[in-house]
Amino acid sequence: MKNFNFYNPTRIFFGKDETDKIGKLSKQYGDNVLLVYGKTAIKRNGLYDRVISRLKEENINVFELPGIDPNPRIESIREGGELCKKHKIDLVLAVGGGSVIDASKGIASAALYDGDPWDFYSYKEESKGALPIASILTLSATGSEMNAGSVVTNFATKEKNGWGSPFTNPKFSILDPVNTFSVSKHQTACGIVDALTHVYEFYFSSDQAYLNDRVCESIMKTVIHFGPIALKDPENFEARSNLMFSSTLALNGLSGFGKTWDGFNHTTEHLLSAYYDIAHADGLAILAPHWMDKILSKKTLNKFYEFAVNVWGVEESEDKMSVAKEGINRVYKFYEAIKMPLKLSDVEIIDPPLDELAKRATKNGTIGRYINLDYSDVLDILNKAL
Amino acid sequence: MKNFNFYNPTRIFFGKDETDKIGKLSKQYGDNVLLVYGKTAIKRNGLYDRVISRLKEENINVFELPGIDPNPRIESIREGGELCKKHKIDLVLAVGGGSVIDASKGIASAALYDGDPWDFYSYKEESKGALPIASILTLSATGSEMNAGSVVTNFATKEKNGWGSPFTNPKFSILDPVNTFSVSKHQTACGIVDALTHVYEFYFSSDQAYLNDRVCESIMKTVIHFGPIALKDPENFEARSNLMFSSTLALNGLSGFGKTWDGFNHTTEHLLSAYYDIAHADGLAILAPHWMDKILSKKTLNKFYEFAVNVWGVEESEDKMSVAKEGINRVYKFYEAIKMPLKLSDVEIIDPPLDELAKRATKNGTIGRYINLDYSDVLDILNKAL
Numbered sequence: 001m002k003n004f005n006f007y008n009p010t011r012i013f014f015g016k017d018e019t020d021k022i023g024k025l026s027k028q029y030g031d032n033v034l035l036v037y038g039k040t041a042i043k044r045n046g047l048y049d050r051v052i053s054r055l056k057e058e059n060i061n062v063f064e065l066p067g068i069d070p071n072p073r074i075e076s077i078r079e080g081g082e083l084c085k086k087h088k089i090d091l092v093l094a095v096g097g098g099s100v101i102d103a104s105k106g107i108a109s110a111a112l113y114d115g116d117p118w119d120f121y122s123y124k125e126e127s128k129g130a131l132p133i134a135s136i137l138t139l140s141a142t143g144s145e146m147n148a149g150s151v152v153t154n155f156a157t158k159e160k161n162g163w164g165s166p167f168t169n170p171k172f173s174i175l176d177p178v179n180t181f182s183v184s185k186h187q188t189a190c191g192i193v194d195a196l197t198h199v200y201e202f203y204f205s206s207d208q209a210y211l212n213d214r215v216c217e218s219i220m221k222t223v224i225h226f227g228p229i230a231l232k233d234p235e236n237f238e239a240r241s242n243l244m245f246s247s248t249l250a251l252n253g254l255s256g257f258g259k260t261w262d263g264f265n266h267t268t269e270h271l272l273s274a275y276y277d278i279a280h281a282d283g284l285a286i287l288a289p290h291w292m293d294k295i296l297s298k299k300t301l302n303k304f305y306e307f308a309v310n311v312w313g314v315e316e317s318e319d320k321m322s323v324a325k326e327g328i329n330r331v332y333k334f335y336e337a338i339k340m341p342l343k344l345s346d347v348e349i350i351d352p353p354l355d356e357l358a359k360r361a362t363k364n365g366t367i368g369r370y371i372n373l374d375y376s377d378v379l380d381i382l383n384k385a386l
Numbered sequence: 387m388k389n390f391n392f393y394n395p396t397r398i399f400f401g402k403d404e405t406d407k408i409g410k411l412s413k414q415y416g417d418n419v420l421l422v423y424g425k426t427a428i429k430r431n432g433l434y435d436r437v438i439s440r441l442k443e444e445n446i447n448v449f450e451l452p453g454i455d456p457n458p459r460i461e462s463i464r465e466g467g468e469l470c471k472k473h474k475i476d477l478v479l480a481v482g483g484g485s486v487i488d489a490s491k492g493i494a495s496a497a498l499y500d501g502d503p504w505d506f507y508s509y510k511e512e513s514k515g516a517l518p519i520a521s522i523l524t525l526s527a528t529g530s531e532m533n534a535g536s537v538v539t540n541f542a543t544k545e546k547n548g549w550g551s552p553f554t555n556p557k558f559s560i561l562d563p564v565n566t567f568s569v570s571k572h573q574t575a576c577g578i579v580d581a582l583t584h585v586y587e588f589y590f591s592s593d594q595a596y597l598n599d600r601v602c603e604s605i606m607k608t609v610i611h612f613g614p615i616a617l618k619d620p621e622n623f624e625a626r627s628n629l630m631f632s633s634t635l636a637l638n639g640l641s642g643f644g645k646t647w648d649g650f651n652h653t654t655e656h657l658l659s660a661y662y663d664i665a666h667a668d669g670l671a672i673l674a675p676h677w678m679d680k681i682l683s684k685k686t687l688n689k690f691y692e693f694a695v696n697v698w699g700v701e702e703s704e705d706k707m708s709v710a711k712e713g714i715n716r717v718y719k720f721y722e723a724i725k726m727p728l729k730l731s732d733v734e735i736i737d738p739p740l741d742e743l744a745k746r747a748t749k750n751g752t753i754g755r756y757i758n759l760d761y762s763d764v765l766d767i768l769n770k771a772l
Binding site for chain 2: 006009012016214217221237238242
C-alpha cells in the first residue's frame with residue numbers, strides 16, 4: 001500500500017429531520033449567514049422555508065445568493081465573495097447539491113481575498129483562508145459535502161477547473177435523505193453515475209491496496225443495488241439513505257487511500273462540459289464505458305476481472321477475458337437501464353472538434369495515471385463515443 | 387438507516403518512514419513532550435531511539451512515562467497526569483499499541499483536572515479538556531489511534547471501564563506498517579481478533595444499513611485474508627499495511643455508522659479481564675464464537691447467512707441454517723489456526739465464579755443490544771466456554 005495522508009474534519013449529521021438542527025448549528029459561527037442555493041427546487045419542496053424558519057428562530061440575519069448553475073460559474077463566486085464582504089458574513093451555508101456546495105467553497109475563499117477568485121482556480125494564487133462553510137445536501141452525487149474540492153467553470157476561457165484548499169472542508173454537513181426524495185429521475189441517475197465514477201478513478205489503479213479495493217467495491221455495489229430502487233420508488237428511505245452516504249464515501253478520502261487517482265474520466269469530462277455545458281454526469285456516463293473498453297488488456301485483466309465478479313456479480317470462469325468484457329458490458333447495460341446517455345450524440349453534441357479536444361486532454365503528453373493514454377488513444381475513445 | 391453523527395478529526399500519516407515526521411509534527415504543539423510507552427519492545431526494535439532522535443532534532447524536551455501495562459491501570463493515568471502538570475507538557479505522545487494510546491488519553495485529560503482521573507472512567511465527572519494527544523502506532527488492533535476511546539482498569543474495584551471525551555481524539559497518528567514487523571505471533575493474532583470483534587459489535591445488528599454491512603464485510607475479509615500471511619511472513623509489507631488500516635477503520639466510526647453497538651463481547655470481556663488480567667483479545671476470542679452459537683436463531687438467520695457467504699466464502703445454499711452454522715464454524719477454525727484460545731481453560735481460568743460474572747454482566751437486566759441476553763443466557767455462554 002502506498003503512503004497516504006487522511007484527514008477529514010467535516011462533521012456529518014445524517015438522517016431524517018437532522019435538517020432542523022441548522023439553526024443552532026449555524027448560530028455557533030455568528031449572526032450573519034449567506035444562504036447559497038440553485039434554482040427553484042428548494043422553494044418547491046419546502047426546504048427553503050424550513051431552513052429560513054430554523055435560522056430566524058436563532059435570530060440569524062440571512063442574506064441570499066440564489067441561482068447557482070449546475071456547472072457553477074466564476075461570476076457567481078465573484079458575486080458571492082462581494083456579498084460576504086459587504087454583509088460581514090460569518091457562515092456560508094450551501095443548500096443544494098455539489099454545484100452549490102462547490103460554489104460556496106469558492107465564495108467563502110473569495111470573501112477573504114482581495115484579487116479575482118479565478119486566481120485560485122487557475123492555480124495562480126494560494127488561498128490563505130476561508131469563511132466557515134456548511135451544507136445541507138439535496139442531491140447524492142459529488143461528495144462535496146465532505147471534502148475540500150470545488151469545481152468552477154470559466155466559460156470565457158472554456159476552462160472548468162477543480163481546486164480546493166486546507167480551509168474549504170465544510171465545518172458540518174446535514175445529510176437528510178428525505179431532502180432527496182424530490183430529486184428527478186435524471187438527476188438521481190446522474191448522482192449514481194457521478195458516485196460510481198469517483199470510485200472508478202481510484203479503483204482502477206496499479207497500486208496494490210486490497211482493503212481499498214474491497215471498500216470501493218462496497219460503495220459501488222451499494223450504489224448499483226439501490227440506484228434502480230430509488231428511481232422506481234423515489235421516496236424509499238433506505239435507497240435514498242444508502243445512495244446518500246455512498247456518494248459521500250465515494251469522495252471523502254475513503255475510496256482513495258493508498259491509491260493514485262487516475263483522472264482520465266473527470267479531466268476529459270471537464271473539458272467536454274466547458275465546451276458544451278452538459279451535465280457533468282452525462283459526460284461521465286458517455287466516457288467511462290468507452291474508456292474501460294480502451295484500457296482492457298492483458299495488463300489490466302485482473303483488475304477488470306475483479307470488477308466484473310465482485311461488483312457486477314458476473315460468474316467466475318477460467319476465461320478471464322470474457323468475464324472482464326461482460327463486466328464492462330454490464331456497465332453499458334446499467335447506464336442504459338437508468339437512462340443515462342452512452343453517446344455524445346445523446347446529449348446533442350454533434351460533430352465536436354475531436355482533434356482540439358484530444359489535444360487539450362493530452363496537453364501534458366498523456367492523460368490517465370493507471371493507463372497513460374496519448375492523443376490517438378483519446379481520439380479513439382471520443383470517436384467511439386460519437 | 388438510522389440517524390448518526392460522524393466526526394473524526396484525527397490526521398493519519400500512513401506508510402513507510404512516516405515515523406520520521408514525528409519531530410516536526412510534535413513541535414507544532416510546543417517544546418515539552420511526554421513520551422508514553424510500554425515495556426521494552428520499542429527499545430529492542432530501535433523505534434525508541436528513532437523517535438528520540440527526531441524529537442531532539444527539533445529541540446524538544448522529552449519526559450518519559452514507560453511501563454504502561456497491556457491492561458493500562460488507573461495508577462498510570464494518575465502518575466502521567468502529575469508528570470504533565472509538573473513539566474508543563476504540551477503534547478502527550480503515545481508510542482505503542484492500544485493500551486499505550488488509551489493511557490495517553492487518560493493522562494492528557496488528567497493533566498487538566500484537579501481530582502482523581504478515575505472520576506472520568508467511573509462516569510462521575512465530565513472532562514472539560516485535554517492536552518493534545520498524538521500516537522505512533524506499533525500494533526494493529528484497537529483502533530485507538532483514530533478514535534476518542536480509552537479503556538482503563540481499576541484492579542482495586544475489579545472494574546475495566548471504557549470512556550472518551552470530545553477532547554481525546556489524537557491530533558495525529560503515524561501508522562508506519564514497518565513498526566509492526568516485530569510484533570509477536572500471539573500479539574498479531576490478538577490484533578486480528580480485536581479488529582474482527584470491533585466489527586462484529588456493529589455488523590450483528592437489527593438495524594438496516596446495507597452500505598455499512600458491505601463496508602464491515604470489507605474490513606473483515608481483509609483481516610481474514612492478510613492475518614495468516616502476516617503470521618507466516620511477519621515482514622510482509624502488504625499484509626502489515628492492510629491489517630493496520632483495517633484495524634483503524636474497524637473502530638473509527640466507519641464500521642458503525644447507522645448501526646447500534648451490540649456490546650456483549652466487549653462488556654463481558656472487560657469483566658473477565660478485570661478479574662483475571664488476561665489479554666483483551668484472548669477474552670474476545672473465547673467469547674465471540676460461543677456468543678454466535680447462542681444467538682443464531684430464525685430471527686438472526688439472514689444475518690449469519692450473509693456473514694457466512696460474504697465474509698467466509700461459504701457456498702450459498704437453500705439450507706440457510708447449515709450455511710449459517712458453517713460460517714460460525716469457520717470462526718472457530720480460523721481462531722484455532724491463528725492459535726487463539728477458544729476456552730477459558732486455555733488461558734488458565736479454571737473454575738471461575740460463573741454466577742457472579744453472569745450477574746455482573748446482566749446487572750442492567752440484559753446484555754447485548756442485537757439479541758438481549760439475560761442471566762441464564764450469559765451463564766450458558768460462559769459454561770460452554772469453560
